[in-house]
Amino acid sequence: MLSIKDLRVSFQQSTGALTEVVHGISLDLDRGETLGIVGESGSGKSVLSLATMGLLPRTAQASGQILFEGQDLLKAPEKQMCGLRGRKIGMIFQEPMSALNPAMTVGAQIAEGLRLHNGLSKSDARAETLRLLEMVQIPNAAQRIDSYPHEMSGGQRQRVGIAIAIALKPDLLIADEPTTALDVTVQAEILDILDDLVAELGISLILISHDLGVIARIADRTLVMYRGDEMEHGDTEQVLRHPRHDYTRKLLAAMPRRALKSLDQTGGEKPHA
Ligand SMILES: Nc1ncnc2c1ncn2[C@@H]1O[C@H](COP(=O)(O)OP(=O)(O)OP(=O)(O)O)[C@@H](O)[C@H]1O
Ligand SMILES: [Mg+2]
Structure with a gap:
């Protein structure tokens, strides 16, 4: 339902120079699937989600394709994006x-x-x-x-x-750090609600977080970003158990032990699976 191909986003500096902050990200999302996007601050997670919602500022230039139900959102006029936002693509802030x-x-x-x-x-x-x-x-x-x-x-x-x-x-929900401002218990409750809704309503979810523990809890697949690049991308369990990149290993090492424990208790599976 969503297919992003070689997305690049640059911002125009006051000097007129372009700085690229997302360097060719590709991803696919099926109906009913949850994709987690994780990465440290400044890795381009929000820029990626803003591009998908057609909310990039005017100073941004994007190339590549964002195919949503077959249509390229990067080429869609603002009037059409207005109709999609809320009705087809929901956002949680x-x-x-x-x-x-x-x-x-x-x-x-x-x-x-x-x-x-x-x-x-x-x-x-x-x-x-x-x-x-x-x-x-x-x-x-x-x-x-x-x-x-x-x-x-x-x-x-x-x-x-x-x-x-x-x-x-909506068919797609994008949640950019939806639980960051909440304490751990409430955070877990909200994630469970999101997970249940995705299953119940058959919607797809993109869950963005800097916290691998949050992603591990409900994402089927995980994309790890670092400074606008894809570090790795695959089944969440695979990414967490057998990280291929040093950056993912560092993220894992920085995860609170509580989160790793919950992963072990569920055998790396989604708690509801
Ligand atoms: N409006 C903008 N103008 C210029 N540069 C921007 C703008 N918005 C974002 N950037 C740059 O794009 C890069 C990616 O930012 P982004 O907000 O996507 O990071 P993030 O991964 O969401 O980080 P965080 O975890 O802090 O939310 C950063 O280097 C940021 O400085
Ligand atoms: Mg962000």
Whole structure:
């Protein structure tokens, strides 16, 4: 469903010179599959996801192909990308507070897209919103639906962010560091919810993190990036158990022991597999 071929992204410097920051990345993603992208800060993970969503700044130049359901997104006009974002490609952000409107209840924010894009009536949109809040396991959803973002915990806000991202039933979800701002327990809960949703709704997920432990938990396949290059790419278990590159070995060595333990307990398999 998604096939990226030899993606290169450069930024124009103030001097006019071009600096390439993504050096020919290729990847394929099937329906229902989860791809983890891991790499240290500045390796090009966000640039790759912005390119896929058609959200690169004007100073960026991209070449290669980003084929989504057969269409090259790099060539798609902005008007068409607007129609794809949300409806076909959902996004989950690192800091949900910045993605939520502080002046609207969370229920109204989820319902807005349902009414606008799916033409649901007010009461149907509210019923669907409630169902979504239950899917992302917000406790007392019937009450929380009328809460404002600041009345919720970080973990609850991220659940709302996920509910918004899946509301229009996209085929692809891109989550850029969705759990980085959360504590470990909540992080694990959110990852489990994402993993369940992907299985339940048959959507594909690109999960971006600098933390191999997060990737190991739910990604079928893993792409390791370093300074805009692919270091390795393969089955998550294979990459973690038999890293071929020094960089991956260093990432593994830097992983907290707790994360490695969870990998051992599941035999390197996804916890739900
Ligand atoms: N708008 C921009 N203008 C110029 N250079 C940029 C811009 N955005 C990103 N870059 C550069 O592109 C490279 C990749 O950045 P990117 O944000 O993709 O890294 P990342 O892997 O997401 O890192 P992090 O883990 O910190 O989020 C970096 O060298 C960064 O400085
Ligand atoms: Mg980033």
